Amino acid sequence: MKKHMEHEKHMPDHKQMSGGMDHSMHMGNFKQKFWFSLVLAIPIIFLSPMMGVDLPFQFTFPGSQWVVLILATILFFYGGQPFLSGAKSELKQKSPAMMTLIAMGITVSYFYSVYAFIMNQLRPHEHTMDFFWELATLIVIMLLGHWLEMNAVMNASDALQKMAELLPDEVKKIDQDGKEQVIKLEQVQEKDHLLVRPGDKIPADGIIIKGSTTVDESVVTGESKTVTKTVRDKVIGGAVNGNGTIEITVTGTGESGYLAQVMTMVKQAQSEKSALESLSDKVAKWLFYVALTVGFLAFVIWLMISKDVSAAFERMVTVFIIACPHALGLAIPLVIARSTSIAAKNGLLIKKRTALEQVNNMQYIMLDKTGTLTEGKFSVTGVELLTDSLDREEVLKLIGALENNANHPLAIGIMNYLKENNITPYQAESVENLSGVGLSGKVQGRTIKIVNEKEVARLHLNVDAHLKTKYEEQGNTLSYLIVADQLTALLALGDSIKPDAKRFIASLKQEKIVPVMLTGDNPAAAQAVAQYLGIEEYYSSLLPEDKEEIIRSYQAKGKKTMMVGDGINDAPSLARAAIGIAIGAGTDVAIDSADVVLTDSDPNDILRFLDLAKLTRRKMIQNLWWGAGYNILAIPLAAGILAPWGFLLSPAVGAVLMSLSTIIVAANALTLRIKN
Incomplete structure (x- = not known):
């Protein structure tokens, strides 16, 4: 591979x-x-x-x-x-x-x-x-x-190289005797059994044959939530394993692997787009x-x-x-x-000059949700107490005790929230990962659990439907704290929408540009964000090939499209669109596939780019016109078109005209300004 x-x-x-x-x-x-x-x-x-x-x-x-x-x-x-x-x-x-x-x-x-x-x-x-x-x-x-x-204009880096670097150089293979050995990635073949420990990059496409875990596929597919994986589930090479140890059977290496197919799409899109004159x-x-x-x-x-x-x-x-x-x-x-000098001062890096020429008559702007319209990281959006037995701070200390040693995005979001609010979590004992459910352990002498929605339903515990709906409509993930078998609190985590995103969408509409949201997130999360921002056209549960195909379909109808994204899953569509804009806080692969980079990750900089490009x-x-105007005038005169009337352009006069036109274009370029 x-x-x-x-x-x-x-x-x-x-x-x-x-x-x-x-x-x-x-x-x-x-x-x-x-x-x-x-x-x-x-x-x-x-x-x-x-x-x-x-x-x-x-x-x-x-x-x-x-x-x-x-x-x-x-x-x-x-x-x-x-x-x-x-x-x-x-x-x-x-x-x-x-x-x-x-x-x-x-x-x-x-x-x-x-x-x-x-x-x-x-x-x-x-x-x-x-x-x-x-x-x-x-x-x-x-x-x-x-x-x-x-x-x-910055030289384009190699996005394909950045994709290759997502995969580890060495992998842990389990042989027929059950012994573990370290081999090079290029030695991996289909049907090999590989061991993937917590925090490791998954080295190849495969199917889990032992163990369960959570997998962060956001960098590859764009799905912002961690995905629970267990036996017989598929995993993608390049994704990051969460808190479980798993064994996989390899199903895709080399050109058959998912990441390699994304690379092929990027390469093909770049090649076709380079024909822009x-x-x-x-x-x-x-x-x-x-x-x-x-x-x-x-x-x-x-x-x-x-x-x-x-x-x-x-x-x-x-x-x-x-x-x-x-x-x-x-x-x-x-x-x-x-x-480009003006752009750099306004948080924009112009990588390809054609981007400045393609803005004319732009009709659609495709927007990745995670990291573009939202912050791209999970944070606590709400804590609801379901009993009077504990206060809010006590609940967060208990939750933090279990999540303190976990490394998945939800845990990171929770611990960051506790740190921001100066809350020190309790110490937990006997912490256990409940496969497909959550975590359990002993804290302050009490048995506590953090579980998902399915476990709450299985235990027949009641939660106010209106309370859940308020968060679910915004695409939040809900976790529940159970203390001594009693449902105690609801914790909502979500990828919060950027403060200026709503105003940004309204400004695009004023410019007669139609915003279209493309996301790997589930339909509920996508609909919630789209409705809040006022986006009528949106597509959810998308893989990289789906995003690129959507842009291709719009272009086939003669629609001029711009794409804004930040993840590897956005790379093919960034390369395919007439203009690809990468969020500076995103992945190197997206940045290298794009024509323009927003260094401040501020969507409003897109509006500045549109103004500057026009x-x-x-x-x-x-x-x-100044440059060609000289030629339009000088060529026929040099050919002697006015010779019958006694006028023949002397080479010296031609040289003077040439010098004047060069001075004029230089002076005109320096008058370029943009309103701040």
Whole structure:
């Protein structure tokens, strides 16, 4: 089983960065490439003219053209490598975008400049214009843009690795002679007998053949209550065993195991979602086809008019180079850098840039209950005295005496409550676990028991129905204290709803976004929370595959969905949704599967994210118009569309326009603000 998990660990399926940039492409460190390329570019900028125009700070010396050629060659193959590799990937997928547009610009610049260098050496009296200056500035600006974006947006960690880490490295196997031996997890096979002690992680899917216990499956299935398990019940690998020792027969290892199937779902969802095309890629794809078409048309038309192959070729090259997306390459990264900085100050970590672009027209937000709308931990919500023989503090001291040594979530909730209220529990003797019932023991010379609802019914003890209903409607778990065979108190424990959750749901509705609650909890608990919060659509008793399937079904109907969750059971649906938002206090697996992380675990931060994303997208579109606007204007002018009227765009003017558009997109990005 471990071998399968290790195999999964090394198969990350990270989302695409802008312009076809994928983490799995191993293109090197952008920061390092930028600084080294900048060192190479500075001499080129000083020693070569800008589109044939000598700038005031430029100079030459005998052999300087050779220095420029050598530096430009190193720069093209070293600094340009990420874009050439990215273009190859885009063309392989038959989807040219930003990488292809950049690759076209730097390739044409370099090879035409090499041609110009050779021609200038052979015929020095007939100067041919080179584009080494443009090559250097384009590579440096594009590397800067990608470095800014990758620096601003967190790299996705490997959620699959975090899932593998849920399982122990070693397990306790019981052989045919009944002897216990420790073996590696990868050695486990179906039908093996394994021993699982209290507090251990259950190493594989199986069926209990001996013993009984309570199991915390919340991290895997999302069910917030502990589940009582006894002989012939199924257990899931990755869940945590409670207070009983059990023996299981293994039913699922490797790819057949439940956790492995969840991992497969996450991987598939991430892979399919990574096909989302960014706004800048869409614009770049359009510009690529326009530049290619206009460039070849310019060559043909100028060849027909002038009968001069060299002039026609130079005009085509000018079109290709002017189409280079200097401003477009910075338009989105600068906005992303600004937006993620603002987000971090407001408790949001933006992990994938597509999240900021997908908010437009969002229709549904799927909300996991436990940990998202509720606190995600059991706490005492009520203590009801059923007799006059004991007061409230005495009751809690007795309950605490039995629960003091237990390690299940209910016990932890009770002991935390006693600690918060400065109540010191009594000492218990002869504590015994009553299988499927509760606990019993001797406290202060009295026999006491803490039992569940079924045991109260079996003993024919009466409890006020209205009293129970008040707590059951809120999805609470009820336990009963029996002292000397007398029903003494009722203790309610529940996963309390977050204070601002109700207001948060109302705000979503005002934004015309429909909240949908998804939970692994039972129908009664789900209904109670949904009614209290005002959520009309909700689904209960869900497994991870159920949550993902619900999101898939909404998407199949053309509905745009966002998912918010915190558990491993949420990982596939976080990866599947258009935007996945993880609660920062949740599991690493959920965080790694998400696009956005709420560091403060406050649902209201989702509203801040929605506002920021809308403003960010608006800035992106503005910058894309400024960046692409330069190309829309310059490409036809560079092709010579106004030549019949005596106007032909000079390369120098084209360079000035390019610089102005770059300055404008930078300034516009800095104006992004959000209301606090």
